[in-house]
Amino acid sequence: MRIIIHGVGAIGGVVAAALLATGQEVIGIARGRMLEAIRDKGLTMISPKGRVTVDLPCVAHPSEITFRDDDIVLLCVKGQDTDAALQDLRAAGMTEQPLFCLQNGVANERVALRYFPNVHGATVMMPATYLEPGEVITHGAPCYGLFMLGRYPGGTDTDDETLKQAFDAANLAALLPASVMDTKYGKLLLNLGNIVDALLPHEADRGRFTGQLKAEAETVFAAAGIPWEEMGLDNPIREQFMKIVDIDGVPRSGSSTRQSITRGAGSVETDYLNGEIAMLGRLHGAPAPLNAAMSALAARLVGAGNGAGGMSEEDLEAVFLAAL
Incomplete structure (x- = not known):
C-alpha cells in the first residue's frame, strides 16, 4: 500500500510525517515554498513527543505520479482548491483508488463523487499548524490527532479499515463511526x-x-x-x-x-x-x-x-x- 497526500500543509504534513515514521510508503504533492523546503531539507514535525524530520518524496503535480492499484489518496487541500485538485488527479490517471477527504466542511465529498466512485469522508480533529516551509506542528496528545473515517455517503468498508490500521500505528487515532458525515x-x-x-x-x-x-x-x-x-x-x-x-x-x-x-x-x-x-x-x-x-x-x-x-x-x- 502507498499513501498519496495531496496538499502537504498543516494536516497533510503531520499525517505524512507520522506515517513515514512508521515505515509506511508515502508520497506528497506540495507546491511553492513548502515543496522547495521539503526537497531541500526534509519535512520536520514538532509535537508534544518532540521533533522528528523525515524524508518525504514529494512532487509538484499529480501528473508526476504513476498511480497504482494499491494507492490510497488523502485529499488535504482547502475547500476552494478541491475541484481543481480532483481534475488534476483524474487527468493524471487516478480511477477507482479510494479517496479520503481530510478537509473541513461538508461539500468536498459530493464534489469528489462527481469524478471518482470510491469516496470517503474524514473528520479531522487535530490542532495542527503550518507557518514555516518545511515545518509542521501538532499540539495533540496523547495522539497527534483524531480522525473519523467512513465511506461517502454512508457506511464503512475495507478501505476505511485499512487506513484506520495505518493511522493507529502512526499515533493518529482513527475511528469508524456509523455516519462519518454526522461528525x-x-x-x-x-x-x-x-x-x-x-x-x-x-x-x-x-x-x-x-x-x-x-x-x-x-x-x-x-x-x-x-x-x-x-x-x-x-x-x-x-x-x-x-x-x-x-x-x-x-x-x-x-x-x-x-x-x-x-x-x-x-x-x-x-x-x-x-x-x-x-x-x-x-x-x-x-x-x-x-x-x-x-x-x-x-x-x-x-x-x-x-x-x-x-x-x-x-x-x-x-x-x-x-x-x-
Missing part, C-alpha cells in the same frame, strides 16, 4: 469560528461571536433535517484520544483560516464553512445572515490583503448588528 457536520459547527479567530486579536473574547454563529447554524440544520454529532471539547472521545497541550517554546497559531492569512495564502475556506450555512439557509427557508456576513467579510479581508487580528470586538459587533 463532519458537527465539526463544521466548530469551524464557523475560524473567521472570527482570524479577524480578532488573540486576547479577544471570541466566544460571544462564535456562539451566535453556531446557534444560527443549528437552526439551519434543523430546518434542513441534517443530523450532526457534537465534536466539541465535551465529546468524551476527544478527552480519551487527543487533548490540546502546550509545547515549550512553540505557541499555538490559531485556526487554519488565521494561518492562511498569516502565510499570505491568497484565499481562505470561509465560503465552504460559514458560506455552507448561508447556502443551506437559503435552500431551506432559514436565513443565516450572520454566517453570510462572515463569508462576505472574509472575501473583503483577503481581497484587501489585510493581515490577521486587525479587527476590534466593537467593529465585529457592529457587523453582526448590521447583519440582523
